[in-house]
Structures are given as structure tokens and as C-alpha cells.
Amino acid sequence: MLEPESNTPIADEVDWSDSLTAYDKAHFTTYMRLLDASADGASEEEMANLVLGIDPAREPERARKALPSHLDRANWMMTTGYKKLFAG
Template sequence: MIYMRFLDFAADSYEEMAEKILEIDPQCEPERARNAARSHLDRANWMMTTGYKDQFAN
């Protein structure tokens, strides 16, 4: 479910995704916030395009 939220927030900045979804404060931990959000978004994209694309196809 988290990965679906990342795809929904993909137009936002990494900092916004980290704060809204992962509850990481980008002001206190900017590098951790950016890395965590980027990593999760990469996995979400992989799931949709390669990993589980058959389950998401309509």
C-alpha cells in the first residue's frame, strides 16, 4: 500500500514524500529523507513496470 501512495505522490518532491508517507522530517534529516523516498519510489516503479505488472493490469 505504501508503494501505491508513493506513485500517487510521485509529482511531489522527495522531501514531501518522506514527510507525508514515511514520517521522516526532511528539515532534521534531509539526506535520509531524500534517500528513503527515492528508494521507495524506485521500488514502486519497479513493481508497476516489471515485478508485479500483471497484477496491476486492467
């Protein structure tokens, strides 16, 4: 199993904010990997396991909560958050 690239642990759910958070900055690569995997047609189980490092067989509830939360935040980063990231 591949581990997430950040040293910051993967949260069960991403706390929502209309601003960039320290978690967003720490997990930017994770967000991009999720978007790429989703675009390539990866299953939810594959994304949870390979990108988030959550084994859906052992932690099914955590995987079901974490994946959509992180995908939602990744999409927010691509539509809105990136502007804040590069604005300084």
C-alpha cells in the same frame, strides 16, 4: 505528520532484489501512495514526510536516500513486480 501504514519500519534504502521481498509485501501500500503522490506533483519533501514518515528538516540525508530508493522500488513493482505478486 502521517505515519506509514505498515508496522514494518521504513528502511533508509530498499534492498534491491529481482524477486518480491517481505519488505515489498509489507510496503506495497507505501509504494502505491508514493506513485500517486508523485503523479500528483508532490514535492520530495512532502513525499518523504507524508508517505514515508521521515521529516526532511530533521533527517535530510535519510530523506534524500530513502525517497528515491522507495520510488525506484515502487516503479519496479508497477512494471515487473506486480506480475510476481499476483502469480502466487
